[in-house]
Amino acid sequence: MTPTVCTGSVIVAYDSSGHATRAVEWGLAQAALENRPVDVVHTLDLARLPSEAWLGISGDAMPLVERLRAECTATMKAVVATAHLAHPDVEVRLHVLEGDPRQVLVGLSGSAYLLVLGSHGRGPVLSALLGSVSAAVTRASSCPVVVVRPPRGGAPRPGGSGVVVGVDGSVESGPVIEFAFSQASAHALPLTVVHVIRDVVAASVGDRPYPVLEEREEAHLLIAESVAGMAEKFPDVPVTRRLELGLLDQVLEREAQSWDLAVVGRRRHDAWHRLVVGSTTLAVLEHAHGPVAVVPEAPTPGS
Template sequence: MTPTVPAGSVVIAHDASGNSAEALAWGLEQAALERRPAAVVRLLNVTEVQSAAWIASSGAGLQVLHDLRRQAVADLDALVALARRQHPGLQVDGHVVERETRQGLVELSASAHLVVLGSHGWGPVGSLLLGSVAAAVTRRADCPVVVVRPPADARLSTEDGAGILVGVDGAPESLPVVEHAFALASLRGRPLTAVHCVRDLVAAYAGSSWVPGVQDAEDGRSALLDTLAGAAEKHPDVAFTAQVEHGLVAQVAGNRARPWDLVVVGRRHHGAWHRLLVSTTTTAVLEHARCPVVVVPEARVPAGRG
């Protein structure tokens, strides 16, 4: 049974991997910035553990499961104690979630403000693999999901980055993505770059040989500025730039001399073809970006559209 965590929490998935530690640090910082409770969760796939234990030694499943539960609780208690010392005043709690990793995180996303996880991880108590868990959770979660990617250069500090990048397609449904990006830029005091890649969608139909014209770029910039207007007015403290690119958003996210501090992309609610296309684009960004990536569910398409 998935445990109940405070509504509006920042849910942070944690296991024994190095990237999981980075995800924990990022999630705690974000929870402190937003003054929201943090719920640190350790995923324990009971069925998988019992099956593996039975194969290894008949009848040993219950003892193995008991030991893993006890170890998971002990690990979380230590993490929570350290987090509370590092962030005085922040509400931090630990939860052992006895669910398959993907399903458990998706269920928690129904009441969470944000789900944070590492790009990969190993161990008997949950495995955060970019190709499976991160991809599945970003596709199905009800709230924004942050996948913390390892930095391009561990020696760089936050101040060395180029700020926050948000990919915008100009559609009304992408407004929640833009608003989330501006809110993050405001909280973190970072500049924001909004990019509209005019090739991304057309390339899926026309192939890599398609070259956008001048009108395509002008139309893209106009749509981009219109999309940014409301969020920019709401967050006048955010310094932002708008640009139209003739490539793919994954290339913009990954190919920079100065890495981004954060990349924000949307996940659209559409039919099977659009789900495949957007899923592929989001996965490409997750694989190319060398910084945390935030995947924000876009507004649902009204009936009769899409």
């Protein structure tokens, strides 16, 4: 069953955990900032229920489903009510749907502005709903996906280092850079643009002297070209450009202070690129100490 969601809304996945509660709070704050409605979605994956759970004492499965739906709705209302106190003007609707959460969320992404998921604080996204689900959704979503990671140490922080975005200079990465600029502008935060040279090579060659001078010069030019148009479009955003060596998740991990938002791209290429880029994205999701936005890149010309 497909719900009627508002086109251009912020969709928040809810799974009755504290991690999803954090996602609801982040999603409502984002929606308030951008004047968008919010659809909070909980998915009942009935195929995962034990077969004996379908039939109660009465032998009727429907009361069980209706009870689960009612319990989920009540829990969602309580969590949303608390978050809504800080953003009372945001239009919020609740949906309890049946089906595989990965398929449901990816299907909803076609009309959404943004999908927001919660994440466990240990390891590669271990929440019951948002484990394999987060990987599948970030890989296949039609819209940007924000995975709300807990801050460093698990304690709330007054603020981070702004927005950071990883760039590779490709034409396809344009939507990623624009999303990072738009978020920095909306939140009145500085933006740091990071280009990592030879990230895959650096992981295997250790201390070999990369990059050479010519490569560094080319990379600086690439970064400048990548942000030139967006800097003109968003003149209010202070921009810092950085050239790094290593893997993107390692670069972000060694920062002393968490970022308010980290933005990475999801490329639509062949199997090799899916392997490399997918691994990088998941590594960033695992090690980040704050929200991570995974933005679909533009289709490769000719694809």
